[in-house]
Amino acid sequence: MIIIVTLSAIIFTGSEDVSAATLHVGPEQTYATICDAITASADGDTIIVHDNSGATYTYSEDVVINQTNLNLTAQGNVIVSANHTNHDTFTVNGENATINGFNITGATDTYSAGISIIADNARIFNNNIYGNSYGIITNHNPTIIGNNIRNNAKDGILVFNNYPNTQIHYNSIVDNGECGLHIVGSSTQVNATYNWWGTNTPTYVHQPTTSYPKDIFEESSNLLQQSVLWNPYLYLRLGADFPIYNGATSTVTAYLTRDNNNVLAPGTVPDGTRVTFGLTNGPYGSLTLPLTRYTSAGQASIIFTANDPTAPHTQIVNAIVDHEQVSRDILINPTDSVSIIKTGNGPINAGETAIFTITVRNGLNAAHNIVITDALPAGFTVGVPTMGSVEGNVWTIQELAIGGVASLNITGVASQALSGTNITNTLTAVYDEEFTQEASAKIYVKKSSLYVNVNPTLINTTVGNVVTITYKVGNNGPDAANAVVMTFVIPEGLEFVNAISPDWTQATYDPATRTVTWNLGDVPVGDPILNIYLRVLRAGTFDLSPTIVSATEPGQRIAVAATTINAQVQTHAQTVPMQNTGAPLAALLFAGIMVFAGMLLPKRK
Numbered sequence: 001m002i003i004i005v006t007l008s009a010i011i012f013t014g015s016e017d018v019s020a021a022t023l024h025v026g027p028e029q030t031y032a033t034i035c036d037a038i039t040a041s042a043d044g045d046t047i048i049v050h051d052n053s054g055a056t057y058t059y060s061e062d063v064v065i066n067q068t069n070l071n072l073t074a075q076g077n078v079i080v081s082a083n084h085t086n087h088d089t090f091t092v093n094g095e096n097a098t099i100n101g102f103n104i105t106g107a108t109d110t111y112s113a114g115i116s117i118i119a120d121n122a123r124i125f126n127n128n129i130y131g132n133s134y135g136i137i138t139n140h141n142p143t144i145i146g147n148n149i150r151n152n153a154k155d156g157i158l159v160f161n162n163y164p165n166t167q168i169h170y171n172s173i174v175d176n177g178e179c180g181l182h183i184v185g186s187s188t189q190v191n192a193t194y195n196w197w198g199t200n201t202p203t204y205v206h207q208p209t210t211s212y213p214k215d216i217f218e219e220s221s222n223l224l225q226q227s228v229l230w231n232p233y234l235y236l237r238l239g240a241d242f243p244i245y246n247g248a249t250s251t252v253t254a255y256l257t258r259d260n261n262n263v264l265a266p267g268t269v270p271d272g273t274r275v276t277f278g279l280t281n282g283p284y285g286s287l288t289l290p291l292t293r294y295t296s297a298g299q300a301s302i303i304f305t306a307n308d309p310t311a312p313h314t315q316i317v318n319a320i321v322d323h324e325q326v327s328r329d330i331l332i333n334p335t336d337s338v339s340i341i342k343t344g345n346g347p348i349n350a351g352e353t354a355i356f357t358i359t360v361r362n363g364l365n366a367a368h369n370i371v372i373t374d375a376l377p378a379g380f381t382v383g384v385p386t387m388g389s390v391e392g393n394v395w396t397i398q399e400l401a402i403g404g405v406a407s408l409n410i411t412g413v414a415s416q417a418l419s420g421t422n423i424t425n426t427l428t429a430v431y432d433e434e435f436t437q438e439a440s441a442k443i444y445v446k447k448s449s450l451y452v453n454v455n456p457t458l459i460n461t462t463v464g465n466v467v468t469i470t471y472k473v474g475n476n477g478p479d480a481a482n483a484v485v486m487t488f489v490i491p492e493g494l495e496f497v498n499a500i501s502p503d504w505t506q507a508t509y510d511p512a513t514r515t516v517t518w519n520l521g522d523v524p525v526g527d528p529i530l531n532i533y534l535r536v537l538r539a540g541t542f543d544l545s546p547t548i549v550s551a552t553e554p555g556q557r558i559a560v561a562a563t564t565i566n567a568q569v570q571t572h573a574q575t576v577p578m579q580n581t582g583a584p585l586a587a588l589l590f591a592g593i594m595v596f597a598g599m600l601l602p603k604r605k
Contacts, residue, residue: 020042020044020045020046020498020500020531020533021041021042021045021046022045022046022047022048023037023040023041023045023046023047023048024037024047024048024050025037025047025048025049025050025059026049026050026051026052026057027050027052027053027057029050033059033061034047034049034059034061034063034072034080035061035062035063035064037049038063038064038065038066038067038070041067041070042067043067043068043069043070043094044067044068044069044070044500044531045067045070045071046070046071046073046500046502047070047071047072047073048073048074048075049072049073049074049075049078049080049102050075050076050078051074051075051076051077051078054076055077056076056077056078056079057076057077057078057079058079058080058081059078059079059080059081060081060082060083060106061080061081061082061083061089062082062083062084062087062088062089062091063080063089063090063091064091064093065090065091065092065093065094065097066093066094067094067097068094068095068096068097069094069095069096069097069502069531070094070096070097070098070502071097071098071100071500071502071503072097072098072099072100072102073098073100073101074100074101074102074103075101077103078101078102078103079102079103079104079105080102080103080104080105080106081105081106082105082106082107082108082112082132083106085106085107085108085109085112086109086112087107087109087112088107088112088113088114088115088116088137089104089105089106089107089112089113089114089115089132090104090114090115090116091115091116091118092115092116092117092118092119092122093118093119094119095119095120095121095122096120096121096122096123096502097119097122097123098122098123098125098502098503099115099122099123099124099125099127100123100125100126100127100503101125101126101127102127102128103127103128103130104127104128104129104130104132105129105130105131105132106131106132107132107133107134108131108132108133108153109133110133111133111134112132112133112134113132113133113134113135113136113137113158114129114130114132114134114135114136114152115127115129115135115136115137116136116137116138117136117137117138117139117140117142118138118139118140119140120140120141120163121140121141121142121143122138122140122142122143123142123143123145123502123503124136124142124143124144124145124147125143125145125146125147125503126145126146126147126270127147127148128147128148128150129147129148129149129150129152129156130148130149130150130151130152131151131152132152132153133152133153133154134152134153134154134155134156134157134158135149135152135155135156135157135176136149136156136157136158137157137158137160138157138158138159138160138162138166139159139160139161139162139163140162140163140166141162141163141164141165141166142166142167143166143167144157144167144168144169144171145167145168145169145170145171145267146170146171146267146270147171147172147270148171148172148270148272148273149171149172149173149174149176149180150172150173150174150175150176151175151176152176152177153176153177153178154176154177154178154179155176155177155178155179155180155181155182156173156174156176156179156180156181157173157180157181157182158179158182158184159181159182159183159184159186159190160183160184160185160186161184161185161186161187162186162188162190163188164188164189165188165191166188166190166191167191168181168190168191168192168195169191169192169193169194169195169266169267169525170194170195170234170265170267170268170269170270170524171195171196171269171270172195172196172198172269172270172273173195173196173197173198173215174196174197174198174322174323175198175214175322176214177212178212179212179213179214179215179216179217180197180202180214180215180216181195181215181216181217181228181230182217182219183216183217183218183219183220183227183228184219184220185219185220186220186227186228187225187227188227189226189227189228189229190227190228190229191229192216192228192229192230193229193230193231193232193233194232194233194234194259194265194266194267195230195233195234196233196234196256196269196273196322197214197215197216197233198214198215198321198322198323198324199215199322199323199324200235200236200260200324200326202215202216202230202233203215203216204216204217204218204228204230205217205218206218206220206223206226207219207220207223208220208221208223216228216230231260232259232260232261232263232265233259233260234256234258234259234260234265234268234269235256235258235259235260235262236254236255236256236319236321236324236326237254237255237256237258237262237326238252238253238254238255238317238318238319238326238327238328239252239253239255239328240252240253240304240317240328240330241330241341242328242329242330242331243330243331243332243333243339243437244306244330244331244332244333244339245306245311245332245333245334245337245339245361245363246306246307246308246309246311246332246333246334246363247305247306247307248305248306248339248361249303249304249305249306250303250304250306250330251301251302251303251304252277252287252301252302252303252304252317252319252328252330253299253300253301254275254277254293254295254299254300254301254319254321254326255298255299255300256268256269256273256295256298256299256321257297257298257299263478264347264444264446264478264479265478266475266477266478266479266480266524266525267298267480267524267525268295268297268298268299269295269298271294271295271296271297272294272295273294273295273300273321274292274293274294274321275292275293275294275295275300275319275320275321276291276292276293276319276320276321277291277292277293277302277317277318277319277320278291278317278318278319278320279304279315279316279317279318280316280317280318280327281314281315281316282308282313282315282316283315284306284307284308284311284313284315284332285304285305285306285307285308285315285332286304286305286307287302287303287304287305287317288302288303288305300319304317304330306330306332308332311332311333311334312331312332312333312334313332314329314330314331314332315329315330315332316328316329316330317330333363334363337363337435338360338361338362338363338367338370338400338429338431338435338437339360339361339362339363340358340359340360340361340372340427340429340437340439341358341359341361341439342356342357342358342359342425342426342427342439342440342441343356343357343359343441344356344357344423344425344441344442344443345357345443346422346423346442346443346444346445347443347444347445347446347479348414348443348444348445348446349414349445349446349482349551349552349553349554350414350415350416350418350419350445350446350447350552350553350554351413351414351416351551351554351555352413352414352551353411353412353413353414354380354411354412354413354414354423354443354445355409355410355411355443356380356409356410356411356425356441356443357407357408357409357410358372358374358395358407358408358409358410358427358439359405359406359407360372360397360400360405360406360407360429361404361405362400362401362402362403362404362405363402363403365402366399366400366401366402367397367399367400367431367432368398368399368400368431368432369396369397369398369399369430369431369432369433370388370396370397370400370429370430370431371394371395371396371429371430371431372394372395372396372397372408372427372428372429373393373394373427373428373429374393374394374395374410374425374426374427375393375425375426375427376393376410376425377412377423377424377425379412379413379415380410380411380412380425381410381411381412382395382408382410383408383409383410383411384408385397385406385407385408386405386406386407386408387400387404387406388406390408395408410425414443414445416553416554416555416556418445419445419446419447419553420445420446420447420478420479421444421445422442422443422444422445423442423443423444423445424440424441424442425440425441425442425443426438426439426440427439427440446479446480446482446552447477447478447479447552447553448475448476448477448478448479448480448481448482448523448550448552448553449475449476449477449553450473450474450475450481450484450523450548450550450553450558451473451474451475451476451558451559452471452472452473452474452486452546452548452558452559452560452561453471453472453474453561454469454470454471454472454560454561454562454563455469455470455472456469456563457561457562457563457564458563458564458566459563459564459565459566460566460568461536461565461566461567461568462536462567462568462569462570463536463537463538463539463567463568463569463570464535464536464570465535465536465567466497466533466534466535466536467533467534467535467536467565468531468532468533469531469532469534469544469563470529470530470531470532471486471518471529471530471531471532471546471560472528472529473486473520473523473528473529473530473548475523475524475525476525477524477525478525479552480522480523480524480525480552481522481523481550481551481552481553482521482522482550482551482552483521483522483549483550483551483552484519484520484521484522484523484548484549484550485517485518485519485520485548485549485550486517486518486520486530486546486547486548486560487515487516487517487518487546487547487548488515488516488544488545488546488547489513489514489515489516490509490514490515490516490534490544491514491542491543491544492514493536493537493538493540493542493567494534494535494536494537494542494565495534495535495536495537496509496511496514496516496532496534497533497534497535498532498533499516499518499530499531499532499533500530500531500533501518501528501529501530501531502529502531503528503529504520504528504529504530505518505519505520505521507519507530507532516532518530523550534565536565536567538567539567539568539569540567541564541565541566541567542564542565542567543562543563543564543565544562544563544565545560545562546560547560548560
């Protein structure tokens, strides 16, 4: 019986192809539908879904992902609308799936969702999820980052009975019919920090009975345990250059880059968030058109030009994002007054040069004896001014002509010890021996905390096999890490097959130096993944030891676990060749089984 079972395994067991492929979907692509490409795909493949040569293209499909490590990425303006309103637009059954960059809509039946997640470690990035009954439904542990989840009839995100380590960050979750985030029956904590809820004062309700606030609702009878961490959250602020003199301009910037504690957040809302600017008094000037702008890297700016012959006055500028309005006062001085502005070049990385710039402008009358005293931060030095003279930390301008402008830089290198803090610089100015002004600026020194998880770190295999090593680069923040690069050399005896990142930039391989280089660029708080595939060419022990560096933490050693591959020569037991009897092998096996079974069964008397 053992021989028969072994022979059956030899006949019916096939070999596994671990090399990953990239499949293309769209007009004039290999596959016409996403479902066709998924049917043709294998675990670990990447599917790129195209629009129509730059024009918006809609796929009416109910997409079901059963493969593991499958990466679906939209290229261009791609809409996926549920083919049946009572189906989910995307259903994720396979672990470690990635859905990135789609417009997802059309699942309008009572219990349908734009994305339904029923497998571990799904990654939902940079999608617009709208016009569904539910935006996302999950009972597992996805990572949901950078999505616009808006205008769904019920909940933006519904989480119930979830697994540990659900991460929901940097999303815009606004104007969903019942709840933005709805937690039901969860015994493990959902991390939903650093999201934008459409307001600077989001509502959180924790109670056992059904209720529908617009933001965060935890539906649970255990009031002693909070299963959602949602604070800190992204907070709308407005900045402007002030004071200015009549006829001058001020750059007004709305930004969602800081949290409700005024700490620089590790990430921002999705690009393209709408900001509407306006003036609420006067007006004592005008804003450049159009008044509606869209965020990039969490910010949107507009120019205010002062036109106030009767100055001084204070102009109020406001910005509206979703349901929140914020304002900023801009003091407009008469044109015969001095305007002193201090700016900084932050945020910067440790090891970079921090630069504070003092700019002095004059109006219609000449200004005399301008004396600016600067409280220099430790380690900073004063440069050479464009006008006047410097002695120590005092800058003196004897006379500034009508319309004159003078500037001075104060510089210093940001030390590693300053990571995660603000460098503050303040000045006091006196001119014409009676007028005084103060100006201050801050430069934030970014701080990140990179780490790398390696799986596996020990591989026992045989010559000829392809092994897979997964590197997950993590960042505990609080800031994004800049210019991150990971490199490692492939030892002799191993052949580079491929390197694929399902959710980040792709790595390159230089066969001359046998070096894999993964330029990750800026890494926010999160965990980009790189899967590397290597074929074993000979027996031996091989160690892979990557190095990783970042401009945000220069000179800091980032530990990466080495991977050891132990490769043996594949051995085969000696076998006697089977003779050709003319009978099919399967029939012989079947006959053998029947004979053996007959030996075991009791005979009738």
